[in-house]
Amino acid sequence: METEIVLETNQLKKHFGAVKAVEDVSLSVKRAEIFGFLGPNGSGKTTTISMILGLMRPTAGEIKIFDEVVTPEQNNVLRRVGMMVGSPALLLPFTARQNLEMMATMRPDLPASRIDETLKLVDLYTVADRKAKTFSLGMKQRLGIALALLNQPELLILDEPTNGMDPAGMLEIRQLLRSLAEQGVTIFLSSHLMHEVEQICDRVAVVQKGNLIAQGSIAELLKTDPIVSIHTNDTTATVKILEQLENAHSIETKEQFVYVQGVASSLVIEKLVQEHAIPEEVSITKPDLESVFLTLTK
Numbered sequence: 403m404e405t406e407i408v409l410e411t412n413q414l415k416k417h418f419g420a421v422k423a424v425e426d427v428s429l430s431v432k433r434a435e436i437f438g439f440l441g442p443n444g445s446g447k448t449t450t451i452s453m454i455l456g457l458m459r460p461t462a463g464e465i466k467i468f469d470e471v472v473t474p475e476q477n478n479v480l481r482r483v484g485m486m487v488g489s490p491a492l493l494l495p496f497t498a499r500q501n502l503e504m505m506a507t508m509r510p511d512l513p514a515s516r517i518d519e520t521l522k523l524v525d526l527y528t529v530a531d532r533k534a535k536t537f538s539l540g541m542k543q544r545l546g547i548a549l550a551l552l553n554q555p556e557l558l559i560l561d562e563p564t565n566g567m568d569p570a571g572m573l574e575i576r577q578l579l580r581s582l583a584e585q586g587v588t589i590f591l592s593s594h595l596m597h598e599v600e601q602i603c604d605r606v607a608v609v610q611k612g613n614l615i616a617q618g619s620i621a622e623l624l625k626t627d628p629i630v631s632i633h634t635n636d637t638t639a640t641v642k643i644l645e646q647l648e649n650a651h652s653i654e655t656k657e658q659f660v661y662v663q664g665v666a667s668s669l670v671i672e673k674l675v676q677e678h679a680i681p682e683e684v685s686i687t688k689p690d691l692e693s694v695f696l697t698l699t700k
C-alpha cells in the first residue's frame with residue numbers, strides 16, 4: 403500500500419512586491435511522520451506556514467491537505483488540523499483545565515471526556531487545576547500543544563515548538579511528539595535547531611531564500627561520506643598522495659590537518675605508510691545534520 407500524503411504544496415510561490423519570500427516550494431508530508439521544516443532566518447518558513455493555514459494567498463502554486471485544496475476562502479479541511487504558531491495563546495490567570503474548557507466552548511460537538519483525555523496526553527492531568535502562570539516554560543508549551551490537540555487533529559502544525567526551552571523541557575516535547583506520531587498524528591514542525599530536528603524528525607525539508615534545496619529522510623541527508631582528518635607535519639606531500647587514491651574527493655587543508663572524503667581511513671593510513679608519509683593521527687568525523695545544513699546553505 404502506498405503511503406498516504408497528508409500535506410502537499412506544489413511549486414508554492416509568494417512575492418510581496420519585489421520581495422520573493424517564497425519562490426518554489428514543493429513539500430510532501432506523509433501520514434504519521436514527524437516532518438521538519440528547516441531554514442535560516444528569512445528563508446520563507448513563516449510565509450509558507452501562513453499559506454498552508456489559509457491565512458495568505460499564494461502568488462502561484464497550490465496547497466492540498468488530505469487531498470483538498472486550501473485557499474483563504476476554501477479551508478474547511480483545517481478543522482482536521484491543529485496548530486501552534488508563535489507562543490501559545492494561554493489564559494495565564496486560569497488553570498490548565500479552564501484553558502481547555504474555554505477552547506472547548508468553540509467546539510460543542512466534543513465529548514466532555516476529551517478534556518481529561520487531552521490533559522493526560524500532554525502529561526498535565528495531575529496539575530490540571532494549577533494556574534497556567536505557575537507553569538514552567540515546558541509545561542506552558544505542552545498546554546499550548548494540548549489546546550491544538552483538543553479537537554483530535556490528524557495533522558499538527560507547530561512553529562518552533564521547543565524555542566527557548568531547557569534540555570529537560572525539550573526532551574518532554576520530543577517524547578510527546580513521538581507518542582503522538584505513534585498514535586497516527588502527522589506532525590509538521592518548523593525549527594532552526596538542527597540537533598533537535600535530527601533527534602525528533604523522520605524527514606526534513608530545507609529552504610533557503612524561498613527555494614527548497616533538500617528534502618528527504620534524515621538518513622538520506624546524512625548519506626554524505628564521512629570526513630577523514632589527517633594530522634601531519636607535511637600537508638603538501640600528504641595532499642599529493644591522497645590525490646592518487648581512487649574516489650578521494652573534497653581534499654582540503656587547514657593548518658596541520660588534511661581532510662579527505664570518499665575513501666576509508668584504513669586505506670588512507672595504508673597509502674600514507676607505503677609512501678613513508680607517516681601521519682601523527684587519523685580520525686573520522688561523521689557529518690551531522692548541522693554540517694549538512696551548513697554545506698547546503700553555504
Ligand SMILES: Nc1ncnc2c1ncn2[C@@H]1O[C@H](COP(=O)(O)OP(=O)(O)OP(=O)(O)O)[C@@H](O)[C@H]1O
Pocket residue numbers: 418421422423424441442443444445446447448449450
Ligand atoms: N508582509 C510582508 N511584506 C514584505 N516582505 C515580507 C512580508 N512577510 C515576510 N516578508 C519577507 O519575506 C522573507 C521571508 O520571510 P519569512 O518570515 O517567511 O521567513 P522565515 O524563514 O519564517 O524567517 P524567521 O525564521 O526569521 O521568521 C523575508 O525577507 C521577509 O522580510
